[in-house]
Ligand SMILES: Cc1cc2nc3c(=O)[nH]c(=O)nc-3n(C[C@H](O)[C@H](O)[C@H](O)COP(=O)(O)OP(=O)(O)OC[C@H]3O[C@@H](n4cnc5c(N)ncnc54)[C@H](O)[C@@H]3O)c2cc1C
Ligand SMILES: NC(=O)C1=CN([C@@H]2O[C@H](COP(=O)(O)OP(=O)(O)OC[C@H]3O[C@@H](n4cnc5c(N)ncnc54)[C@H](OP(=O)(O)O)[C@@H]3O)[C@@H](O)[C@H]2O)C=CC1
């Protein structure tokens with residue numbers, strides 16, 4: 001009588017019935033968390049207590065860094081933000097070894113409508129910022145999609161959205177940064193003050209100093225986004241439609257595409273408007289509405305169409321379904337009965353999914369899942385889609401164009417001129433026979449490197465240190481690390497924080 005393989009049964013349940021735990025526990029917990037921080041942020045902003053608290057919090061960060069300095073600088077430093085709270089695929093191993101500096105700065109400090117900027121602390125999230133600004137008729141030029149993305153992570157890492165073909169990456173909307181350096185001094189930098197530091201902060205992953213405030217441009221927000229859906233039925237049609245929409249000078253404030261197969265895609269072009277045509281408003285963000293990407297897919301059969309989305313519904317259109325990742329977590333999540341009954345609790349927080357994932361789930365995502373955002377020159381989109389199709393065959397694919405301005409810093413486009421790039425986002429289960437995470441990812445990384453592209457570093461990066469330095473221009477970064485006080489003692493290099501071996 002063969003013995004019963006309890007471990008196999010347990011693994012099967014943990015993987016195939018994860019939705020039970022997610023629906024019964026994580027969804028309610030996530031909702032409670034969001035309600036608490038929404039009310040807290042609303043109150044703090046209304047009573048305007050944040051600016052006074054900021055000075056105290058800044059001194060707290062400085063004191064911690066000076067204490068590290070006085071204790072003999074035994075270990076590198078990093079922020080104390082728990083790794084499970086970050087919108088990155090893994091948790092940072094170094095947080096258990098380095099000296100953790102608490103930067104619990106989570107408030108919007110000041111909105112200056114004359115200067116048209118907003119001052120934020122680094123743990124302000126995109127959901128918090130849009131909820132505050134849009135109500136007042138303002139927004140920021142680039143609103144990265146997911147609610148829980150923080151200003152600190154989007155500056156020190158990277159941020160992109162469908163307005164990036166006009167406004168660049170999130171970093172290109174930033175006017176100035178306030179940082180605490182390795183000697184405990186607080187400095188501000190901008191294009192006119194400490195400019196080399198200003199250009200080196202983006203993509204530095206907290207290895208030049210601790211970010212304590214960011215000044216970001218604001219632009220007027222209108223009530224709706226007029227969104228035009230343009231189905232494409234061949235790769236050639238997609239490339240033409242997507243490139244024309246991206247390069248068009250006037251209009252097209254928002255451009256993105258979702259590829260549903262190698263042949264089919266929907267290009268979406270949007271513009272902010274103050275009023276909507278009757279009967280064409282789609283409040284896609286409402287709890288009971290379908291997942292956005294499923295709604296977009298329906299236009300492949302119904303043809304070109306125009307809708308008007310309330311602006312916050314548009315900004316966070318992929319949030320409820322975590323792009324399309326939720327289908328692997330709650331497979332029936334788009335079912336109309338589930339949506340009407342429990343849709344108001346969705347999505348589970350990425351942080352809690354990270355915090356509670358079992359070893360079986362981690363192994364499943366390690367060996368049968370691929371999550372990457374690769375940034376390639378727009379004129380290499382065709383070969384890039386061929387490469388992704390050959391290597392992983394994951395659909396949908398998210399395409400988001402962006403303008404990379406010619407500026408000093410880690411991201412240098414070929415020929416030192418402003419250049420259009422495209423973010424190719426692939427998140428899901430590979431459908432190729434011989435998927436091997438390391439070998440496959442390294443082949444894709446090689447394609448991206450050879451085509452003057454970049455890898456978004458929230459994902460698993462298998463680049464060697466040499467390959468990483470080929471992909472990202474370290475000239476100014478290395479100069480700053482030598483010039484800034486105590487920096488090489490205080491912080492590792494970016495590579496040491498983002499390569500796959502630095503994460504679990
Ligand atoms: C149900 C649940 C869900 C959670 N989900 C998240 C999450 O998605 N993101 C997350 O950062 N933490 C999350 N947390 C972690 C939360 O920050 C911890 O409970 C933390 O230890 C609370 O710290 P505190 O008691 O000092 O509260 P507080 O001092 O009020 O909060 C401090 C910490 O909470 C987090 N935080 C506070 N406000 C925000 C904000 N506006 N945006 C992002 N983070 C903020 C930051 O990590 C911050 O360091 C969650 C916790 C629970 C119980
Ligand atoms: N639409 C988009 O653009 C999306 C982007 N992303 C990714 O998510 C990331 C943002 O995730 P989020 O959770 O907000 O960021 P994280 O907390 O993951 O931070 C990213 C990096 O920035 C560093 N950092 C963050 N805050 C500070 C600070 N105040 N001072 C110094 N260093 C800091 C962190 O250092 P440390 O490790 O020391 O804490 C970490 O290395 C982006 O970088 C992007 O790659 C994900 C989804 C969508």
Ligand SMILES: CC(C)=CCC[C@@H](C)[C@H]1CC[C@H]2C3=C(CC[C@]12C)[C@@]1(C)CC[C@H](O)C[C@@H]1CC3
Pocket residue numbers: 087088089090145160322323325350353354357361365371373423425427456458
């Ligand atoms: C639009 C850009 C630039 C990036 C989008 C990236 C996201 C789709 C991923 C970033 C972190 C990822 C995580 C997961 C899904 C996809 C992301 C949100 C999980 C929730 C998948 C399930 C695992 O158990 C936990 C993962 C945490 C990180």
